[in-house]
Amino acid sequence: xxxxxxxxxxxxxxxxxxxxxxxxxxxxxxxxxxxxxxxxxxxxxxxxxxxxxxxxxxxxxxxxxxxxxxxxxxxxxxxxxxxxxxxxxxxxxxxxxxxxxxxxxxxxxxxxxxxxxxxxxxxxxxxxxxxxxxxxxxxxxxxxxxxxxxxxxxxxxxxxxxxxxxxxxxxxxxxxxxxxxxxxxxxxxxxxxxxxxxxxxxxxxxxxxxxxxxxxxxxxxxxxxxxxxxxxxxxxxxxxxxxxxxxxxxxxxxxxxxxxxxxxxxxxxxxxxxxxxxxxxxxxxxxxxx
Numbered sequence: 001x002x003x004x005x006x007x008x009x010x011x012x013x014x015x016x017x018x019x020x021x022x023x024x025x026x027x028x029x030x031x032x033x034x035x036x037x038x039x040x041x042x043x044x045x046x047x048x049x050x051x052x053x054x055x056x057x058x059x060x061x062x063x064x065x066x067x068x069x070x071x072x073x074x075x076x077x078x079x080x081x082x083x084x085x086x087x088x089x090x091x092x093x094x095x096x097x098x099x100x101x102x103x104x105x106x107x108x109x110x111x112x113x114x115x116x117x118x119x120x121x122x123x124x125x126x127x128x129x130x131x132x133x134x135x136x137x138x139x140x141x142x143x144x145x146x147x148x149x150x151x152x153x154x155x156x157x158x159x160x161x162x163x164x165x166x167x168x169x170x171x172x173x174x175x176x177x178x179x180x181x182x183x184x185x186x187x188x189x190x191x192x193x194x195x196x197x198x199x200x201x202x203x204x205x206x207x208x209x210x211x212x213x214x215x216x217x218x219x220x221x222x223x224x225x226x227x228x229x230x231x232x233x234x235x236x237x238x239x240x241x242x243x244x245x246x247x248x249x250x251x252x253x254x255x256x257x258x259x260x261x262x263x264x265x266x267x268x269x270x271x272x273x274x275x276x277x278x279x280x281x282x283x284x285x286x287x288x289x290x
Contacts, residue, residue, distance in 0.1 A: 014212050014231035017205040018239070018249060021150045031153030032249035033146065033203035034239060037077035040201075042158075045105035046085040049171070049190060050164050051183055056171040057190060058085070061104055063226070064194025068202065068236070071228055075237040077244060080198070090129040091159035093147035100157050102201070104194070106164040107134035113165075134165040141167050142193050144200045153248050158201040162193060169193075176221025185221070192218065192225040204235060 018032040042065060049057025062082055069080040086101060093100055111121075111133035121127035127135040136143055140163060147157040162169060168177075168187035177185035199214045207214040213225045213232045239247045 014209045014229040015207055016212070016214065016231040016235045017207050018235075019146075019200070019203050019205040020249065021148065021153055030249070031151070032239075033148050033153045033155050034246040034248055035078060035155045035202065037240070037244075037246055039079050039081050040102065041081045041083045042102040042104060043083040043086045043088075045089055045103065046087055047106070049106050049162075049169050050108045051169040052171045052190070057106075057169070060171040060190035061194050064191045065198055067191075067195050067226065067228055068198050071233050071236045072240065075242050076240040077242050077246060078240050089132050091145050091161060092129065093157035095156075101159075102157060103159040104162075105160070106162045106169065107132065108164045109133045110138065110165040111135040112138075128161065134161070134163050136161075136163070138163075138166040141188055142197050144197045146201065153203075153250070155201075155203065160194070160197050160201065162190070162197075173223065181220070186223060187220055189221075189223050189226070192223050195225045195228070199232060199235075202236075203239065204232065207231060 020030040020032050022030045044058055044061055048054075049060070051057070052060070065080045065082065072078050072080065083101070086103070088101060088103060089105055091103055091105075107128065109132070111127040111131060114131050114133045115121060115127045115135075119127065119130075121130045121135075125135070127133060142160065142162045144158055144160045146155055148155045168181040168183065169190050170177075170183055170185070170187045171190050172184065172186060175185050177187045181187045195213055204214050206216040207229075209215060209229075209231070211224075212229045213227075214229075215225075218225065241247065
């Protein structure tokens with residue numbers, strides 16, 4: 001690590017919090033989440049953002065990933081690589097499949113408005129995939145479902161859903177929306193949201209500092225999360241050090257067991273969050289921030 005980066009890490013004022021395989025635990029036995037060094041691919045659903053037709057929505061998503069990729073190119077051991085757009089809309093990980101994607105897609109309709117009340121997907125948590133709809137709380141702007149090895153923390157897959165059913169997803173730089181929400185002003189900024197979500201994809205939890213890219217809440221019109229705070233930059237350098245293996249929180253792995261995890265976005269009015277679902281392979285968790 002260069003002397004400049006060592007100094008930056010020493011002077012970092014914005015803390016970061018790593019996600020663990022057990023969210024209620026801070027003990028030494030609870031592994032943190034991490035990717036193996038190398039390329040991490042992602043693919044956008046070809047429908048794109050219903051609030052920003054054309055290339056603007058796709059570009060905003062790409063820029064959210066590019067922010068973290070630029071940091072990784074400076075001091076990290078991974079690269080974020082965008083793949084061809086895809087028609088696929090199902091999130092989750094199939095360990096038997098050879099073509100799992102780290103998917104990014106917008107859900108334009110709420111499951112409350114689209115799914116019959118007696119449908120079994122309400123109990124199995126699959127309404128989003130079955131009906132292509134937003135099945136989480138309306139106050140959550142985005143959610144990233146991450147599949148990881150529960151007994152080592154290694155991440156295998158991460159899919160991002162953005163809540164276009166309940167938020168106006170904008171791509172302009174200014175001004176913030178005031179009297180009403182529209183696409184000519186900044187409402188819920190796509191790049192701002194995606195930058196936060198990619199932090200979850202890489203293994204970050206919410207940070208307590210409002211200056212952080214990983215802070216769990218943001219007002220309408222916010223674009224500050226487009227730029228990584230010093231703690232998030234330090235996270236890349238420390239957890240994914242260039243030329244070295246990715247770093248866990250635990251020195252001795254204890255086994256292998258796959259499980260999916262979901263992490264929320266951070267653009268809404270309230271800083272609260274809650275796990276909504278537990279099940280699936282080993283630990284299926286969906287967390288919502290408002």
